[in-house]
Amino acid sequence: xxxxxxxxxxxxxxxxxxxxxxxxxxxxxxxxxxxxxxxxxxxxxxxxxxxxxxxxxxxxxxxxxxxxxxxxxxxxxxxxxxxxxxxxxxxxxxxxxxxxxxxxxxxxxxxxxxxxxxxxxxxxxxxxxxxxxxxxxxxxxxxxxxxxxxxxxxxxxxxxxxxxxxxxxxxxxxxxxxxxxxxxxxxxxxxxxxxxxxxxxxxxxxxxxxxxxxxxxxxxxxxxxxxxxxxxxxxxxxxxxxxxxxxxxxxxxxxxxxxxxxxxxxxxxxxxxxxxxxxxxxxxxxxxxxxxxxxxxxxxxxxxxxxxxxxxxxxxxxxxxxxxxxx
Amino acid sequence: xxxxxxxxxxxxxxxxxxxxxxxxxxxxxxxxxxxxxxxxxxxxxxxxxxxxxxxxxxxxxxxxxxxxxxxxxxxxxxxxxxxxxxxxxxxxxxxxxxxxxxxxxxxxxxxxxxxxxxxxxxxxxxxxxxxxxxxxxxxxxxxxxxxxxxxxxxxxxxxxxxxxxxxxxxxxxxxxxxxxxxxxxxxxxxxxxxxxxxxxxxxxxxxxxxxxxxxxxxxxxxxxxxxxxxxxxxxxxxxxxxxxxxxxxxxxxx
Ligand SMILES: Nc1ncnc2c1ncn2[C@@H]1O[C@H](COP(=O)(O)OP(=O)(O)OP(=O)(O)O)[C@@H](O)[C@H]1O
Ligand SMILES: [Mg+2]
Numbered sequence: 001x002x003x004x005x006x007x008x009x010x011x012x013x014x015x016x017x018x019x020x021x022x023x024x025x026x027x028x029x030x031x032x033x034x035x036x037x038x039x040x041x042x043x044x045x046x047x048x049x050x051x052x053x054x055x056x057x058x059x060x061x062x063x064x065x066x067x068x069x070x071x072x073x074x075x076x077x078x079x080x081x082x083x084x085x086x087x088x089x090x091x092x093x094x095x096x097x098x099x100x101x102x103x104x105x106x107x108x109x110x111x112x113x114x115x116x117x118x119x120x121x122x123x124x125x126x127x128x129x130x131x132x133x134x135x136x137x138x139x140x141x142x143x144x145x146x147x148x149x150x151x152x153x154x155x156x157x158x159x160x161x162x163x164x165x166x167x168x169x170x171x172x173x174x175x176x177x178x179x180x181x182x183x184x185x186x187x188x189x190x191x192x193x194x195x196x197x198x199x200x201x202x203x204x205x206x207x208x209x210x211x212x213x214x215x216x217x218x219x220x221x222x223x224x225x226x227x228x229x230x231x232x233x234x235x236x237x238x239x240x241x242x243x244x245x246x247x248x249x250x251x252x253x254x255x256x257x258x259x260x261x262x263x264x265x266x267x268x269x270x271x272x273x274x275x276x277x278x279x280x281x282x283x284x285x286x287x288x289x290x291x292x293x294x295x296x297x298x299x300x301x302x303x304x305x306x307x308x309x310x311x312x313x314x315x316x317x318x319x320x321x322x323x324x325x326x327x
Numbered sequence: 328x329x330x331x332x333x334x335x336x337x338x339x340x341x342x343x344x345x346x347x348x349x350x351x352x353x354x355x356x357x358x359x360x361x362x363x364x365x366x367x368x369x370x371x372x373x374x375x376x377x378x379x380x381x382x383x384x385x386x387x388x389x390x391x392x393x394x395x396x397x398x399x400x401x402x403x404x405x406x407x408x409x410x411x412x413x414x415x416x417x418x419x420x421x422x423x424x425x426x427x428x429x430x431x432x433x434x435x436x437x438x439x440x441x442x443x444x445x446x447x448x449x450x451x452x453x454x455x456x457x458x459x460x461x462x463x464x465x466x467x468x469x470x471x472x473x474x475x476x477x478x479x480x481x482x483x484x485x486x487x488x489x490x491x492x493x494x495x496x497x498x499x500x501x502x503x504x505x506x507x508x509x510x511x512x513x514x515x516x517x518x519x520x521x522x523x524x525x526x527x528x529x530x531x532x533x534x535x536x537x538x539x540x541x542x543x544x545x546x547x548x549x550x551x552x553x554x555x556x557x558x559x560x561x562x563x564x565x566x567x568x569x570x571x572x573x574x575x576x577x578x579x580x581x
Contacts, residue, residue, distance in 0.1 A: 183443075185447075197420075197422065198417065198419050200417065204405060205491075207434060212439075
């Protein structure tokens with residue numbers, strides 16, 4: 001794992017400052033777009049916990065994003081008043097439970113078999129929602145209201161206000177980043193990172209590696225569910241496409257492009273991919289070709305993604321060698 | 328009466344039609360160095376893999392301090408105090424030496440499912456990791472990336488990682504293989520030092536080392552125990568001469 005060196009902290013703080021100031025200058029359209037990107041970033045960060053830190057390449061991670069979104073819409077979509085605390089707690093616990101079941105079956109396998117199993121599970125969930133008229137089928141499902149965030153009787157955040165929503169999501173993004181940094185620095189994270197490097201040896205040193213992988217899978221799934229919850233609350237409209245393998249594949253691409261095993265890399269990757277998707281079509285109808293070329297370029301010449309590039313630049317500023325995981 | 332720390336009873340392991348371990352019943356005494364000799368393919372590594380839980384036996388029993396551990400998994404075996412080193416170097420090449428040992432040392436926690444406080448505050452784990460490095464003469468290489476070290480040093484790290492778990496019984500699979508003369512001497516001295524407190528089961532092709540370290544020797548051929556005895560007995564055994572020691576020169580040359 002990369003150490004978060006001082007120049008990186010400065011870089012991250014600058015990024016945060018930009019995000020904090022953006023709604024002041026950005027139009028309503030862009031504020032909404034960046035909100036969407038930040039929600040997706042929470043999703044891709046959670047995938048980085050699996051791919052970049054545990055060595056589990058899940059090709060079905062979008063299932064948990066979709067499950068989170070659908071749970072909010074199905075369980076609470078018809079209510080006049082949606083209590084944020086209850087709906088969040090219930091959505092996250094149920095998504096976590098789904099991740100526990102899927103993970104329990106999948107972590108027995110590794111490599112290509114793990115990829116195939118996670119994909120198969122995600123497709124099952126996809127067709128479940130796609131074919132159930134009760135939950136909107138392929139048309140998807142609408143939500144009438146947004147969750148209300150009240151403490152006692154006072155409203156803390158008004159999710160109908162786009163600026164409120166923006167800062168609310170930003171707070172969650174920062175929170176998720178700090179939470180994952182914390183568990184990765186803790187004994188748990190050290191074991192995960194070692195499992196990624198050499199699972200057999202870690203097992204021989206006394207760790208029940210399947211349990212650690214499962215816990216990691218559940219944490220990642222639950223955070224993906226959180227992103228789905230936020231997305232459903234943001235757009236008030238959920239379709240089965242959220243769970244499709246296309247979404248899972250895009251998320252993997254964002255993680256790799258941004259730099260896996262860094263936590264902040266996937267955020268950068270998400271911004272780049274979504275912005276390119278939005279702006280390239282304005283310039284050329286062959287935008288998908290250009291997009292493909294950019295990805296090939298990054299994978300070939302920046303093996304550690306954009307974050308790797310940032311690290312090598314930052315190392316020029318700091319005389320100290322990154323000392324490894326200790327710091 | 329000597330205490331038997333580990334015992335195998337009619338242990339068998341088949342790979343398809345091949346009997347890699349064939350009805351092996353052995354007793355290992357606490358505090359002794361018990362060497363296992365045998366030509367290539369005799370089934371020495373397979374035996375270690377059975378003892379360490381890496382493989383499950385086809386039949387037979389293994390007991391450690393009286394407890395049945397026949398079906399125990401590697402993590403369980405490590406936790407009850409049996410450490411092993413691998414014949415084929417099995418380290419985390421992208422990590423520093425210290426980080427490699429850290430993972431071994433951290434298994435002293437009852438569980439590593441701890442999510443809040445940074446691991447680096449764990450003084451005890453620090454001490455254990457550094458102690459293991461020091462024992463193996465790698466203190467100076469503490470922050471070097473393991474994959475960039477010489478082969479011999481990587482072999483030393485292999486042992487250090489096991490020592491960081493502070494095992495009672497050590498299963499060593501050719502710890503000296505591929506080491507230079509000087510490193511080899513260092514590690515032999517280390518093994519002698521360890522043997523004062525711990526029990527060692529040692530697989531090694533280096534006869535000088537085996538004869539100088541071992542209290543007892545078992546010779547294996549084709550998965551089965553050929554003979555077990557003291558160093559003198561094995562040195563003078565005609566069966567052993569024929570089966571193994573006779574080929575020693577060829578093997579060394581090979
Ligand atoms: N996983 C396996 N599957 C099939 N056959 C195996 C397996 N592991 C070992 N064998 C076979 O079992 C026999 C014993 O192998 P083993 O590695 O235990 O020998 P060894 O005594 O350690 O030899 P060496 O001195 O070369 O290390 C060999 O014939 C080997 O080919
Ligand atoms: Mg062997």
